[in-house]
Amino acid sequence: KQEVTQIPAALSVPEGENLVLNCSFTDSAIYNLQWFRQDPGKGLTSLLLIQSSQREQTSGRLNASLDKSSGRSTLYIAASQPGDSATYLCAVGGQAGTALIFGKGTTLSVSS
Amino acid sequence: GAGVSQTPSNKVTEKGKYVELRCDPISGHTALYWYRQSLGQGPEFLIYFQGTGAADDSGLPNDRFFAVRPEGSVSTLKIQRTERGDSAVYLCASSLSLAGGELFFGEGSRLTVL
Numbered sequence: 001k002q003e004v005t006q007i008p009a010a011l012s013v014p015e016g017e018n019l020v021l022n023c024s025f026t027d028s029a030i031y032n033l034q035w036f037r038q039d040p041g042k043g044l045t046s047l048l049l050i051q052s053s054q055r056e057q058t059s060g061r062l063n064a065s066l067d068k069s070s071g072r073s074t075l076y077i078a079a080s081q082p083g084d085s086a087t088y089l090c091a092v093g094g095q096a097g098t099a100l101i102f103g104k105g106t107t108l109s110v111s112s
Numbered sequence: 113g114a115g116v117s118q119t120p121s122n123k124v125t126e127k128g129k130y131v132e133l134r135c136d137p138i139s140g141h142t143a144l145y146w147y148r149q150s151l152g153q154g155p156e157f158l159i160y161f162q163g164t165g166a167a168d169d170s171g172l173p174n175d176r177f178f179a180v181r182p183e184g185s186v187s188t189l190k191i192q193r194t195e196r197g198d199s200a201v202y203l204c205a206s207s208l209s210l211a212g213g214e215l216f217f218g219e220g221s222r223l224t225v226l
Contacts, residue, residue, distance in 0.1 A: 004154070034215060043116075043203060044155070044217040089154055091215075099145055099168060100215060102154030 002027045004092050006103035013080055014111055021075040021106045023090030028068050031093040034100060035064050035075050038087045047088075048075070080110045114138075116218035118204050124224045125194055133189045133221045137206030143167075144187050145215065146179055147203040155203055161187060162209075194225045 003026045013019055023033075032051050036044040048057045048064040050073070056065040063076040077084060087107045091100035117136040125131055137144050143162055147155035157171040163184045172178075176194075181187040191198055201220040207213035 036217075043219040044205075046214055046216060049214045091154075099157040099160050099171070101157065102147075104152070104154045 002030075002092060002094055002101045004090060004101055004103035006088075006090055006106050008106060009104065010107045010109070012109045012111065015080060015082060017080050017110075018076070018078050019080055019108070021077070021088050021090075021108070023073040023075070023103055025071045025073075025092045025101075027094070028071050029094070030068060031095050031098070033064075033066055033073050033093070034091045035062075035073075036089040036091065038089060038105070040086075044089065077108075080108075082110050082112045084108060085110050116204055116206055116216055118202075118218035118221050120221055121219065122222045122224075124226065126226050127194060127196060129194050129225075131191045131194055131223060133191075133202050133223070135187045135189070135204030135206075135218060137185065137187070137204070138216055140208070141206035141216075142184070142209055143207045143213065144181060145205040145207075146187070146189050147205065149201045149203055149220070158189070158202075191223075194223075196225050199223055199225045 005024045007022045034049045035047040038044050050057050050066045061078040066073045087105040089105040091102045119134045145160040146158040149155045159169040159179050161181045176192045178190045201222050203220045205215040205217045207215050
């Protein structure tokens with residue numbers, strides 16, 4: 001059974017810092033991996049989708065990498081801003097046509 | 113529509129009552145997913161549909177939970193004889209297809225069972 005772990009559970013940084021959020025998964029036979037952002041009391045917003053054949057995806061200040069063989073993904077946020085404060089969730093798709101399995105998330109706080 | 117729409121946004125009910133939660137996916141999206149999220153946890157998979165049929169309902173916790181999507185668009189999650197442990201945010205998501213597409217989530221329906 002696939003298990004997804006996100007470390008750290010919470011992270012506080014000053015504005016302007018670059019930071020890395022970690023996601024690990026137990027079964028490397030994944031189809032894709034998706035990173036989401038969730039603001040308090042809100043739904044999930046998709047940030048980046050990485051297919052299993054890809055190594056990384058970039059969108060603005062965000063860069064997500066995928067290493068299937070080691071069961072890891074990282075989300076890199078450059079030049080963090082207070083508006084980046086939210087919970088970041090990693091989710092893994094097992095094979096085409098299966099639902100995503102989520103980690104518990106990392107709650108990020110960026111202070112000005 | 114422009115995004116995934118869920119109604120109601122909040123529902124308070126008494127233990128033992130019946131509840132329906134509705135999801136209207138993005139137009140043209142054939143895959144639809146239901147998740148449940150408790151405080152401090154990641155979303156937990158319940159069921160997903162491809163078109164009108166449930167492709168995988170293995171996440172439904174027990175037979176009090178049921179979901180339908182009769183015309184392949186709007187879906188309703190139905191909970192019978194609600195229990196206090198059913199209190200959570202119920203999230204709906206849709207994607208263009210099941211084949212590894214990007215998931216788009218609604219704002220969720222917060223269910224509170226008193």
